[in-house]
Amino acid sequence: MDTKVMLTEKEMPTRWYNIQADLPEPLPPLRHPATKEPTRLPPPLFPEALNEQEFSKERWIEIPEELQEIYKLWRPTPLMRAHRLEKALGTPARIYYKYEGVSPAGSHKPNTAVAQAYYNKKEGVNRLTTETGAGQWGSALAMGCMFLGLECKVYMVKASYYQKPYRRVMMETWGAKVVPSPSQETEIGRKILKDDPNCSGSLGIAISEACEEAFARDDTKYSLGSVLNHVLMHQTIIGQEAKKQLEKIDVYPDMIVGCIGGGSNFAGLFLPFVTDKIKGKKPKLQIICVEPQACPTVTKGIYTWDYGDVAGLAPIALMYTLGHSFVPPPVHAGGLRYHGMAPIICHLHKLGFVEARAEYQIPVFKAAVQFARTEGIIPAPEPSHAIKVVIDEALKCKESGEKKDILLALSGHGHFDLGAYDEYLSGKLQDYEYPKEMVEKALADLPKVA
Amino acid sequence: MDTKVMLTEKEMPTRWYNIQADLPEPLPPLRHPATKEPTRLPPPLFPEALNEQEFSKERWIEIPEELQEIYKLWRPTPLMRAHRLEKALGTPARIYYKYEGVSPAGSHKPNTAVAQAYYNKKEGVNRLTTETGAGQWGSALAMGCMFLGLECKVYMVKASYYQKPYRRVMMETWGAKVVPSPSQETEIGRKILKDDPNCSGSLGIAISEACEEAFARDDTKYSLGSVLNHVLMHQTIIGQEAKKQLEKIDVYPDMIVGCIGGGSNFAGLFLPFVTDKIKGKKPKLQIICVEPQACPTVTKGIYTWDYGDVAGLAPIALMYTLGHSFVPPPVHAGGLRYHGMAPIICHLHKLGFVEARAEYQIPVFKAAVQFARTEGIIPAPEPSHAIKVVIDEALKCKESGEKKDILLALSGHGHFDLGAYDEYLSGKLQDYEYPKEMVEKALADLPKVA
Numbered sequence: 001m002d003t004k005v006m007l008t009e010k011e012m013p014t015r016w017y018n019i020q021a022d023l024p025e026p027l028p029p030l031r032h033p034a035t036k037e038p039t040r041l042p043p044p045l046f047p048e049a050l051n052e053q054e055f056s057k058e059r060w061i062e063i064p065e066e067l068q069e070i071y072k073l074w075r076p077t078p079l080m081r082a083h084r085l086e087k088a089l090g091t092p093a094r095i096y097y098k099y100e101g102v103s104p105a106g107s108h109k110p111n112t113a114v115a116q117a118y119y120n121k122k123e124g125v126n127r128l129t130t131e132t133g134a135g136q137w138g139s140a141l142a143m144g145c146m147f148l149g150l151e152c153k154v155y156m157v158k159a160s161y162y163q164k165p166y167r168r169v170m171m172e173t174w175g176a177k178v179v180p181s182p183s184q185e186t187e188i189g190r191k192i193l194k195d196d197p198n199c200s201g202s203l204g205i206a207i208s209e210a211c212e213e214a215f216a217r218d219d220t221k222y223s224l225g226s227v228l229n230h231v232l233m234h235q236t237i238i239g240q241e242a243k244k245q246l247e248k249i250d251v252y253p254d255m256i257v258g259c260i261g262g263g264s265n266f267a268g269l270f271l272p273f274v275t276d277k278i279k280g281k282k283p284k285l286q287i288i289c290v291e292p293q294a295c296p297t298v299t300k301g302i303y304t305w306d307y308g309d310v311a312g313l314a315p316i317a318l319m320y321t322l323g324h325s326f327v328p329p330p331v332h333a334g335g336l337r338y339h340g341m342a343p344i345i346c347h348l349h350k351l352g353f354v355e356a357r358a359e360y361q362i363p364v365f366k367a368a369v370q371f372a373r374t375e376g377i378i379p380a381p382e383p384s385h386a387i388k389v390v391i392d393e394a395l396k397c398k399e400s401g402e403k404k405d406i407l408l409a410l411s412g413h414g415h416f417d418l419g420a421y422d423e424y425l426s427g428k429l430q431d432y433e434y435p436k437e438m439v440e441k442a443l444a445d446l447p448k449v450a
Numbered sequence: 451m452d453t454k455v456m457l458t459e460k461e462m463p464t465r466w467y468n469i470q471a472d473l474p475e476p477l478p479p480l481r482h483p484a485t486k487e488p489t490r491l492p493p494p495l496f497p498e499a500l501n502e503q504e505f506s507k508e509r510w511i512e513i514p515e516e517l518q519e520i521y522k523l524w525r526p527t528p529l530m531r532a533h534r535l536e537k538a539l540g541t542p543a544r545i546y547y548k549y550e551g552v553s554p555a556g557s558h559k560p561n562t563a564v565a566q567a568y569y570n571k572k573e574g575v576n577r578l579t580t581e582t583g584a585g586q587w588g589s590a591l592a593m594g595c596m597f598l599g600l601e602c603k604v605y606m607v608k609a610s611y612y613q614k615p616y617r618r619v620m621m622e623t624w625g626a627k628v629v630p631s632p633s634q635e636t637e638i639g640r641k642i643l644k645d646d647p648n649c650s651g652s653l654g655i656a657i658s659e660a661c662e663e664a665f666a667r668d669d670t671k672y673s674l675g676s677v678l679n680h681v682l683m684h685q686t687i688i689g690q691e692a693k694k695q696l697e698k699i700d701v702y703p704d705m706i707v708g709c710i711g712g713g714s715n716f717a718g719l720f721l722p723f724v725t726d727k728i729k730g731k732k733p734k735l736q737i738i739c740v741e742p743q744a745c746p747t748v749t750k751g752i753y754t755w756d757y758g759d760v761a762g763l764a765p766i767a768l769m770y771t772l773g774h775s776f777v778p779p780p781v782h783a784g785g786l787r788y789h790g791m792a793p794i795i796c797h798l799h800k801l802g803f804v805e806a807r808a809e810y811q812i813p814v815f816k817a818a819v820q821f822a823r824t825e826g827i828i829p830a831p832e833p834s835h836a837i838k839v840v841i842d843e844a845l846k847c848k849e850s851g852e853k854k855d856i857l858l859a860l861s862g863h864g865h866f867d868l869g870a871y872d873e874y875l876s877g878k879l880q881d882y883e884y885p886k887e888m889v890e891k892a893l894a895d896l897p898k899v900a
Contacts, residue, residue, distance in 0.1 A: 002459045003522040009452045072453040073530075073826050080523075084597075102552060104826035106865070146823055147534075169868040172875050173822050372623050373596055376523050376554035415556070415865040418619040425622050 005245040007076035013240040016233045019271045021059035031316040045222040049119040053230035074103040079245035084374040093397035097408040098242045105140045107412030108265045112234035113144030127151040127220040131206030134334035135167025137225035142176035155181040155209045158201035181206040204310025226262025235268025255286040258409030259385040261335040263342030265411040287354040290385040294432040295328035297341045298356035305449040319346040323442020329432035332420035333381040360431045365424035380412040455695040457526035463690040466683045469721045471509035481766040495672040499569040503680035524553040529695035534824040543847035547858040548692045555590045557862030558715045562684035563594030577601040577670040581656030584784035585617025587675035592626035602626035605659045608651035631656040654760025676712025685718025705736040708859030709835040711785040713792030715861040737804040740835040744882035745778035747791045748806035755899040769796040773892020779882035782870035783831040810881045814838045815874035830862040
């Protein structure tokens with residue numbers, strides 16, 4: 001085959017795929033953080049349309065035309081064949097990657113950011129707040145709000161705000177207001193700063209500030225970049241495209257590999273395929289979720305009810321969790337440092353349709369550099385976890401002689417992560433063991449759901 | 451029309467276009483820096499194949515298949531219609547942009563980098579040296595050498611080496627060795643450091659170091675990222691693709707706009723079109739070269755014989771120049787800070803086929819932000835000069851009601867230039883007047899060619 005399979009704009013999917021229509025067992029409902037009763041998403045934070053999508057059982061949901069036009073600025077994205085990596089590995093396996101780094105924000109995140117901005121706008125919401133750690137999600141939402149004409153306010157973890165100024169400037173270039181969190185702009189921020197004026201922030205604090213502002217202002221709602229069902233559904237445009245692209249070259253993958261933090265990037269790719277496995281059409285399809293050893297939610301966490309956020313204000317979900325109060329070691333894959341996991345992915349794992357592995361960051365960066373030195377693209381640290389597993393599997397094929405078709409979720413480029421590459425290349429990168437004791441402590445503090 | 455026009459890999463051009471076959475008057479030959487006699491490129495620095503291409507009169511030169519395969523990692527690049535910018539401007543003009551930022555190095559530079567690495571490799575050269583300022587060219591050559599299996603040594607201007615570490619890390623990720631210039635590795639570097647241990651370097655010094663090493667080592671040649679005829683020819687794949695893409699939607703541009711530093715990006719786009727103007731087929735086609743007011747080579751320089759480099763060691767060319775000893779003010783568009791200009795562009799300007807304009811950097815960044823806030827892509831400072839002119843021209847069309855088709859050369863993204871955006875957005879960016887006295891001083895010191 002050629003190096004790339006492209007789709008025309010006319011071939012771009014016009015509907016999102018909703019896995020909830022095809023689950024063999026329904027997803028357990030969310031629970032209210034206070035009452036512990038089944039609940040919807042908090043209406044002060046989310047518009048009605050997204051709340052409907054969150055619990056919808058419709059198989060297909062139309063992508064509004066205005067949104068399709070925005071997608072076309074970077075979609076359909078290319079499906080690439082990693083000829084040069086295969087050759088370097090000497091493997092008979094065929095490696096394909098679906099590359100989402102071509103979006104202006106550099107990752108898959110804009111697929112849901114523009115959708116969320118669209119539905120908020122439609123319901124008269126003029127402002128969105130959100131949180132961001134390393135800046136991937138914040139920049140995607142800043143861009144999404146810009147396209148739809150919404151104001152955007154991003155609470156950026158203070159340590160990142162000062163250490164990664166480029167991501168902040170990217171958001172500001174698209175017109176967003178970015179404040180270092182904890183800030184003086186919310187009650188919780190002021191309280192934390194009073195206790196510790198030098199607090200460098202955390203994603204948990206930033207979420208609380210963003211939510212507090214959305215609760216307090218009628219014109220403002222809140223936006224979340226992963227985990228929730230509607231977010232994963234918006235990302236299914238990735239997998240639908242990949243399926244069409246592979247069909248053009250008569251390929252159905254034997255194995256799909258991606259990284260999971262909140263889960264939206266990889267679910268976006270695999271959901272349109274896993275349905276074939278659920279229906280018994282592709283019983284041998286292997287779907288491998290890859291997470292960091294430093295935050296091994298699915299491989300070492302427990303499947304139970306836990307809060308979505310650190311403060312215990314978000315709905316409670318049944319999911320794999322390391323405990324909502326667990327703060328993972330500072331690995332460079334900032335997007336994979338979440339204590340929980342998308343309930344859809346956990347549910348599919350529990351039912352045996354997907355599996356999970358955990359990887360250390362030094363071998364992950366070794367794989368990333370091998371990828372950069374063959375395919376050219378410098379991958380973000382997050383999908384480099386999946387690259388590590390793809391290389392392992394391709395080498396197994398070399399041993400066995402199997403000609404597997406392996407599909408990789410390459411969710412974004414590493415242009416803003418070159419500091420991490422520098423650490424790796426200069427031998428300064430350190431690895432983090434699974435912090436067992438911290439997890440045990442966090443798991444002792446779970447909400448009690450009947 | 452749709453947002454994008456894509457080409458398949460099979461539609462990618464398989465030949466470079468050599469304008470020297472179609473010039474109404476031949477290009478004046480280069481002169482030797484010492485003897486002032488007509489000369490070829492110095493053989494210790496350049497392989498035979500590139501020297502032949504430099505002076506060839508063949509209209510079409512085949513792109514070797516191995517090279518085509520590498521191009522396909524990011525080519526054909528998209529041609530985009532700027533619907534959202536047009537709407538924001540309220541113009542009846544139609545704006546198209548050919549986007550080269552999709553290459554892994556983020557600009558058009560890899561088109562020639564991989565070609566130069568290929569021809570060197572073919573003649574048994576195993577190492578290339580080059581210089582880089584802000585890092586665009588150095589990273590393209592690092593990637594090019596990686597694909598072909600050559601070693602790459604980059605002398606990076608010391609100020610940039612420490613201020614822009616991400617570009618350095620990018621080169622190292624692809625396997626290049628990067629040293630801050632002036633360095634202890636060459637005679638000229640040691641001499642400069644002895645006189646001034648804190649010297650922060652300049653592009654001129656870095657060129658001299660890279661050339662000295664290539665002269666000194668048999669296994670090593672030197673590589674230049676712009677200005678020369680063969681470099682411009684390698685870039686014509688851009689314009690050939692754009693022409694095919696516009697043909698698909700039945701458009702021939704009324705106006706083509708691009709930025710010029712050494713000239714290779716814009717020549718790459720317009721050369722396959724200017725030939726129609728030379729042949730009288732498109733007499734009204736307007737081609738506008740845009741340069742910074744701080745370094746206005748074509749608009750304020752003189753057309754005369756001058757050295758290609760600061761030290762006076764490179765061949766002498768007949769071109770517009772501000773004087774080889776002129777050091778432009780530190781505008782953020784580092785790629786546009788060259789005292790001279792590609793002889794082919796100067797020749798076409800002298801013959802009346804292209805025109806030139808100069809722009810200040812503050813209005814240039816204003817235009818860049820308007821582009822980012824409509825089209826999503828954050829452009830590099832260099833092509834933002836062209837965006838400024840495209841917006842001006844589109845607004846003129848709004849006045850006159852003309853439905854011009856305007857084609858913009860969008861040579862790269864600004865992911866590594868967000869520091870400059872930060873200065874602009876926070877009101878700290880300063881403008882630089884044309885440094886008339888410095889240019890007058892530099893122009894008093896030109897080589898004498900009979």
